[in-house]
Amino acid sequence: MRHSRIFRSSFEHMVCLFVGVAACTVSSCTDDTFDKYGQQGASGMLAFDVVAPGSWTNGSAAANPASKDISIRKITQSGGDAPLYLVTEIAEAAVDTAAHRVMTRGTTITGETIEKYSFGLSAICYTGDWPGEDEENKWTTNFAHNIEVNYAQNAWNLKEPLHWTGSGRIKFFAYSPYSAASGSSDNANSDTIIHSKPDATGVPTLTYTVPEDVTKQKDLLYAVADCGGDGTGDIQKGAVHLQFKHALTAVTIQTGKNMLAGKVTGITISGVHGKATCQIGTGNWIPDGDDPNSSFSIDYDEDVELGWNGDDLMTNPDIVLNKDEEGYTFMMIPQALTDKAILTISFTDSITEMNRTLTAKLEDFTRDKTWAAGKRYTYSVNSTGIVIKPFIEMTINKTLYPNGGYKGGDFINLNEENLYTAMSDAEKLAYLPVSGFLNDVSITAYTHVVQAGAADETKEQYRKLDFEIQWSFNGTDWMSEKGQKDSHDNPMGWCPISTPKTIADNTDWKSPVSGSILLPAQDQFAYMQDFLYGERPSIEGRTLPGTVTPAGKGTETAPFNLVTDNSVKFKESANCYIVNDHGYYTFPTYYGNTYNVTSTSSYKYQGARDEIPAAVDTLVLKDFVDYNNDEIGQGSISGVTDAVLLWQDSPDLVTDVKYSNGNVCFHVPKETINQGNAVIAVRNNEKILWSWHIWVTHRKWDENSWIQLSSMNEYQKPFIIAPCNLGYCEPHGGEAERNIFMRFVADPKLVGGNGVILNEQLTINGAPRKSSEPKEEAVITFTQPKIAASVAGDNTYYQWGRKDAMLPGIHNDDTYKNGLADTHKLRLELDMVNKIFYSTDNFRFTSGETARSIGESIQFPYEFFMHQRPLGDKIADDIYKRRHWHDGSNVSYRLKTIMNYWNTELIQSGNAAYLSYDKQDDPDYKKAPNDKYVVKTIYDPSPAGFKIPPIKAFADLFDNVKLEKIDKTTKGTPNATVVSQPFVGWTVNIGETTFYFPATGVRDMGIEDKKIDYGTFPGFSSITYIATSGFHKNDATATNSSCLIFAIDKRTGNFQNCTVPIDGTNNAYGFTVRPIRDGQKGN
Template sequence: MKKQIFYHALSALFVGGFALSALSCAEDTMDNSTSDGDKEAIVRFDVSDAQDEALSNAPALTRGLLTSGLTDADLADRVLPIESNDNLDACVVESTIEGVNPTKADAATRANIINIQSLGEFSSAGMRGGSDDKIQESWFSNERTKSDGQLVKRIPWSWEKRHGIFYAVYPKVDDHKQNIKITAPTSNTAPTVDFTVYQDVKKQVDLMTACTGKVLYATRHQAPSTSLNFRHALTAIRFAVGPNLSFNKSIRYISIHKALLRGTYKMSNDLNGEGTWVAGSLKEPGTVTLNGLNYSTTEYPNSIIRDTQLDNDKYKNETDVKKIEDNYTFYMIPQELDNKDVELEVAFTDNTYIKVKLAGKWKAGTTRTYKISQKQSNWDYKLDCTPSVEVPYNGTEATIRVKSYRKVANNPSQSVAWKVVGYDANGDGTYTMTEKPAWLKGFTKDNGTGGEADEVIKANLATDVVDYLAERNRGLQNATPVGSAAQPYNLSNSNGAANVENTANCYVISGPGYYMIPLVYGNAIKNGATNEDAYKSKAGDNPVSINKARHNVTLPVLCDHTGKGITNPWIEKTNGGANNNVNGAQLVWADDANLVNQNSLSIHRIGGNAFVKFEVTQAGIKSGNAVIAVKKGNTIVWSWHLWFAPKNAVDKITVTNKQGKQYHFTNETLGWKPTKWIATSYEDQRSVKVKVEQTVGNNGVKQASIIEIKQNAYIDRAGNTTLYQWGRKDAFPSANPALGPLYIQNAGDKIYMQAIIQNPGYFYTTVASNGRIQGESYLSQYYKFYNLWSTHNRSVGGLNAGNDNKVDKTIYDPSPVGFSVPASNAFTGFSESGMNESPLSVKGTTNEAEYNANGGHLFWTNTNKNATIYFPATGYREYTKGNMTSLHQSANYWTAIPHDFNDGCNMGFARTVILTRSSTTRTYGLAVRPVSE
């Protein structure tokens, strides 16, 4: 850190100011106007501070930077016993730090250095010679030098005598002739300084020296860089009021007795070298005194004893000696103290005193502080903070109040400084500065001077509110487009290639592009091979009494749009190619007009296999649903549900039911389309605990307080899902679709296998009288099968009855690839007992505001209640008219198991009630929450 701007280099780390004295050696009589000098190359100095450079650049806890041989023992704190004429319960605590700390003195006594304007001149001297080993000629001395390193008298370098060495000393000898005497340097030795300490502390000065080391004038007419790196030769001593001192007295003076006040200091010959005090040169034991104090012991704990007449408001309660700008620093010659009878005396205005035998060693370039303290303090320390503060999700400020003070009998209270010492963001009870969360941006202040009155501080908080619907739609629109018109992306292939891997009746689309779907019945192809388990039953005959007649309720082979049993996964290849030449495709319905480019719907053929092809544009894609169908002539032969959602919609959430069975549900309900979703980025109230601690305490024990800052979470969510009639693959909207050319809300009661396949947009109803289905209804006669959603199923469920039997996904299952409609016990974990009308196992959503804000329930996924799964209140479509009911109020979710030939098993809930195993008429339109196969 070497600069020619002296006020920067001699920074505030120096004690007092520095106007370097002239050396007392003989003056060089050289005439600078002779040809011996190069007038362009003028001697000047770069002035730096060894202490500043060492302490600024040193790693933490490094010692011995300035004073060689400095040990941990030299810097260790120690308690020194006292003697007193009043039996005072006191002691002195000694501490040492490396570096001489700054003070600001009166300009007349210490030539305070604050900036370039207040910097005084200093003196310099030089030796020179014709070679590096013959620097023997006295060149100049007692030369006034400006604060920027320029000599007042211009002294040029000589090309014939290009080698030099320079010295400097502070303070100016002319101002201290009785106390500072300097010998001249010679060709073999550096100068020495005979130094005597002033007995009046207010007149004392620091002693600093510098040497450039050998300097070469190497390039003619270009002055070399010449550095003076100053070092402290003395020990600085300060005094303070210790933290435990509770008696009320005023200090009158402080003296040090029998310290050696005179010695000889030999300067270094090197730029970075240390000078040394000459062994045996220390003598003249005497007393130094700081008089006229009248300093109260009830000052702030650890406050530095200072001149209270100098800006008392600024320095009151100051504990950092580097910030005190007075002339109360003792500058003493470094010396041994053990067994030397050096004694500290502190006298009070009531004629009491304490005396302390000093120990250890004063070392050059260090600052020692003696704190007057008490063995057992009577102070009562108080730290009162706002224990907890809660702000809304959009709150940016939390107001905190802190009181920090101490009291002792018959004395006024004293302020005690406090500071934030740690954070606990994870709730483990440990406090570190590294646990401060990003959302706590900071405080208006994280420390204070304290007091019995409230200190008000503000915690500045971030707000993290996200429009998840907008973010969801942006994600869909900004996804990289896939496929092309010539080579569409195959949704049945994990990489979009033409070969068919896994098929389904629902495909998730998460970005724009050109897509195709193979003309395959549901999940009839699995892992690239025919999956006969999807359409051929092994259940056998299952006769059930229906209206006093026996009926087989197992469909042996699931049928196509003509009612014939399927023999091949491919639509055009089943039953000997009866459906060959599928020649058309169209939209059935969509909940947004632009989700699918209707003009792009067409049949695409690759190697004898048919696909339906369509385009999804970047401008048109958003969260939503559509149903498309393929036709032969004017007859629909199959249809598919397109769910426009992020890929993570089919991530898995594990739920454990009351029977201990794990089900892996899709992340979102099938066909979920949020219509409003604004929430904080965090699901639960977030909080952090902040530990505040007083900087001092009674007998070393510091008071601490914990402040908890809480920021509430927020959510406002609503949406729609697709709805399904039990046993059908066909998705229906829960709001009127934007486009619905083939959608009919009430298509009549003629429900049977051919009709539902040929009319995927028809919502079939059921005629009922007084809530009872007529025995001659189509539902009872032709839609009675038990295995429409589980191929080999023969079992039923009902009220509080169900099972965890394996579900064999059929070609009529509405779920995406890898998922199926769940078994009838899948939802039992959502009530506390697993039974109907038991208390709900939810995270707070029985509260009306929470339920409405979420638009449904947050069910616990396990008995540990450490994770949740969101089920929206989807409402339902009535089985008699097809109209939408109870959207955002209640919900029902199908299972794959029937209750009987008219009803299917389901789970239903409202805000305060749940039926984990219930049943309802198959022609209701209910939601589906698929589970992993």
């Protein structure tokens, strides 16, 4: 048996100190050899996830304007009368980017990263806590010492292999470029980078000597990672995460906006430290000696010509005098500057042709008189002391992507390994919802005015910068936001939250303003919105009244309560809430159907438990359970710490989800309200406790829309059926992917040119530029994804017995062309695709293995449980798992199959022998328990006031139909009229009432051809399967125990295009739900 432990004694501590590089194969933190291939949280061999820092950039072009410092001082000159000024800009390096991550085991990459250079790696294996700043650090680089890691064959490769230790901790110290020199090596005095000795204690150090030749100066990088010996900690995708940062200071000299034309013949920086030592990762450099006496010069091969800017005597601004691409960027040691630090520029102006030596004490022109690590200091030479610069910074926060960051296909392709392919980083960056709405944007917009020699209170001023947003479909023809509204009267462009445009407050123009941006929506998105405004006829041919009002429902501080403010007679909680208008909403965190009631009937069997028939006793759940499979004892949900959005099938349908004082709150924006579905969950410590379905629709389920049937329940009260399927959205057409371009325009007097903001004046986070050239117009390029047609409309599906809304499926001409041969057994099954949804990667709607408990179904409402079909249906256990999602035999309630999920009092199986039509006067489907009054449970997915029906509720739809058994090859007389061209469903006429049943198929069970990780998919566009509360069969172990459904089927069969009175099928399908009115009992 393998034993391991963390060393604690002083002897053990010394062992770890002296093991050294031998720890590659034997752990210095455990007492035995570590199994390299899978015994711990990561595989044995170390891998590295390398992130290059953002490239050095001009201060105003790409740096965060809020973090940039600008100062102006008059500089000394050797001759001439015209005053010259030095403008200093201090800018952060561009944000570190994770565009290229590579691992030692061969992850493929593209593009240019730091793979051009190798990096050095040292590591310390330690136990306990890492020593604090005031503690003496006795550790040495015992795990790895200055090992070279280089890039080859699309991977980072260690010169010496390293393996995880299995316990303890490992702290990694990396730097680039690599140097073999160390304090004890022969070339220690000649190399510019020297690593500390192997026996040195504490954090390893680098001693850097700046080469006098500027072109040989290195951009030194460093990275630190702290990991557990078992592969935890600073780990990404199983690899040690090394995020490199700049260790030095970059210095650039350039012309300002008002610099006389001429030429520059040389630049020198003198009186600074040229050698220092730094602990890797700290950024704190200790100079070698107290006297800063180093000097670094640029001697040009050819003078830098500063030509005239048109008729102006000035040269063009922002001409870099020490270009990085020519190797002339000064890479200096970060340090405190003294009065010896001098910048000298040799300059000849074109007006007098006088040779000038311009000098400046750098400490006077540098904030805090310090060069900080990782910053670029840009010194600009001007001949006027006033500089005006516009700044706009926009940050777009995106958390929800199509399909959680994946692209779906136009049809189900069995040749693919998965239903989806991952979006690239570039695609995510360019993503614009089909709504055109960016709901979480912050913009900072101001002009920065600096005047040399002015009084302190006036030398640096910030002023607001008013702007407008323009957009284009082709990048040429631009439209302005001014006065523009979309088809539903929503203002286009930038919409700040509760503040005037571009204004943060009256004192600080640099503060970002939060808001949203509305760009043009795809036409089909706007078409679907029209229904909520009463502008389109529904699938039944009726134009329903509009439900959207100008004011909407509730406010952010006083949201509309979906329980206490609704129109249901008995204010009750539910697992689905219907929303018809934009606004702010809330509901209490109660289980479905438990609010405002004292009865426990929704979660406890109320009858005499000892009188339950023995044949079904093992099928009846007496006490309903929660997420933890514990019996529910009250209606309110305890332990809630937060609320989250899981998924939604229309972009930004629901936003701002939060938990507050026992309630879930959310917002439905007016800009994005549409027909759609969303699922919200409450959690404790990131574990889901319960979830709810939010259905946004133009349909109101009230006394003006529901339909009373003639068939009666066991109390001789008529069934009242909902006007449509739960979660239904109207049919719509398709639309191609398209680009939308956006730009900012301001007053030309403030920004120059024609007023269009240039790249150098704009910082963008969360969207791509069309061009990165500083002097070109800043154009942002968005991509709106395609919209797939849904010819029959679509609705949420429900696995029998689960409360959770499952993602709808759609079908159209593309989905029918699945590439399968006419004789293929799945050709007519795999003819639908998933409706697009929007989520984070954490809550993607996806597949999960079956044989789950009720508690697991509650914890994973975004998983559809399924099992791969066994070949030839020959394995009974696999057959059962494929046909049934539930198996609670290993949890406290011990039931493998349950019959009363959706009716707590159901203790009798229904008769599904629908071919026995010799009982026309007293058909079996009307007998008990098919007419059983449904006691609504906490697992019922219906909205307040509605519930899942028993099978008899649909009796009107086939009572007067002549049904007889016929050969499958003989066409029968249908009673359901096909709505075709294209095929979208059926109408069934009963007297003067017309019922419409859209062909929305089912969410399919597992198939032989694909494993479960392929994903979950809809199927059978030619059927409508509506679930009921009924159950068929008494045997808990039988694979054919099933739920009862109402069905219509277009496929060739016994009753093609006929309503089937009663049928039983597998409860692992995802079914359509058509609820009935609750409360039809007594007086």
